[in-house]
Amino acid sequence: MLGNENYKKTLEKQEVIYSIIKNQCQENMWFIRDEKLFNSVIENFGPMVKQNKAQYNLMDIYNVAFHRPTGTLIVANKGAVLYSLSPRSFTPYITHHIGLSLYIPNHGTEIVNVGLVGNIYNDEFILRSESACTPSFLFGSQRCNCAHQWDVFKEVAAAFNKIDVPKIENGVDFEKWVQEQVTIDNDQYFSKKEGLGFVLMHIDTQNGMGSGYTENEFSHDLYTRASLRHRGEYTSEQVFKTTMAGGFHAIGISPDPRSANKGSGYNVTSTVLDYLKAPKKVVFLTNNPLKMKALTNGGYQIKRVKYIGEVSLAGAKEAYERGVEFDHLDIDDTSVTFEEEFQRVCSVINYQLQENLEVQYAN
Secondary structure (H helix, E strand, C coil): CCCHHHHHHHHHHHHHHHHHHHHHCCCCEEECCCHHHHHHHHHHCCCCCCHHHCCCCHHHCEEEEEECCCCEEEEEECCEEEEEECCCCCCEEEEEEEEEEEEECCCEEEEEEEEEECECCCCEEEEEEEECCHHHHHHCCCCCCHHHHHHHHHHHHHHHCCCCCCCCCCHHHHHHHHHCCEEEECCEEEECCCCECEEEEEECCCHHHHCCCCCCCCECCHHHHHHHHHHHHHHHHHHCCCCHHHHHHHCCCCCCHHHHHHHCCCHHHHHHHHHCCCCCEEEEECCCHHHHHHHHHCCCEEEEECCCCCECHHHHHHHHHHHHHHCCCCCCCCCECHHHHHHHHHHHCCCCCCCCCCCCCCC
C-alpha cells in the first residue's frame, strides 16, 4: 500500500527514540529540554512536524515529557487561553486548553483534552475525567448521562469562576485581554482569577469505555477502533435487545476495556495530572470505583463526590445498567434533573455561590 514503507520507518524510529528516552529518564516526570532529543520526538510522535520547516521554535509551542511510573511518552501543546461560556446559563469564564498525546507501552496512543479553570495549584482541586461519548456529545442523545455530566461540570466551574468581562469593542484587544488571564511558570498554569481550581479532562480516544484496546497489541489509532466498536455495541443493544454489557459481548470484546492491562486506560488520568504538576488532594466527581482506585494508586488523595449529571426516562435503562453491570456507585433509574444536580454538586463541594448569581436554565 502506498506510503506503508515510510510508516514502517517511522515505527522503527519511534522504538529507537523511546528506548533512548526510557534509559535516560531519572525523574518521575521528565520534561525533555535537550533540543535534539525534543525535535526527534516532535518529528516522529504526536504532531509529527519538523523544526526546519517551522516558522518558530517548536519548543515554544510544545512540551515533551516522559512519565517514568507508567512509561508514558507525552507530547502536549503549551495551551491556549479561551473565553468560555457555560452551556446552560452562559456564564462567562476563562479556560486554559491543553491537548495531549500519550504514547503508552502495551496499550496505544491516547488523546486527551484538558481544560483548566481557576487556580488548580491551591491545596486541592475539583476533577472530572470523562471518556468520549459521541452519541451524547455530538448528537444530544439522552440515552446516557455522559454529556449531562460534562455540562454540569462546566456550569459548576463557571459558577465558581465567573469573570467580569471588560468593555472592549475591538476584537484584537479583547483577545489580548483573554490571553493575559493565564500565565505559565515552571510548566504550571496560573489563572489571574484566584477561583477554586477545576480540571476538565476529556479522553477523546476512549469512546465506549475505552473500547479500542486490544490485548497484547499497541494501537496507533485507538480513536477509530474505539469509535467503531462503540457504534457496534450500540447497534447490538438495539438489534439483539441486549444490555450494555451484552452489547460488548455481542461484538466479541469484554465490557469496559479501560480496566484491562492493569487498568492502563484508567491510568491516563493520574498521568495527565502528574504532567500538570497538580496537587495530590483531589475532589473527584465520579461514580466509578475503578477510576478512584487508579487515581489512588497514582498517589492522589481523593474526596469522592457522587455525580449523576441528569437522568430522564430516556436514560433510565442505561443508568440502571451502569449500576448493576459495571458496579458504578449511586446510580440507577431514578430521575434526576440538571438543575437538581447542579445545586447538589455546588452544595456538596461546600461552596456558596455569589448572591447575585442566578442561573437560568434553557428549556
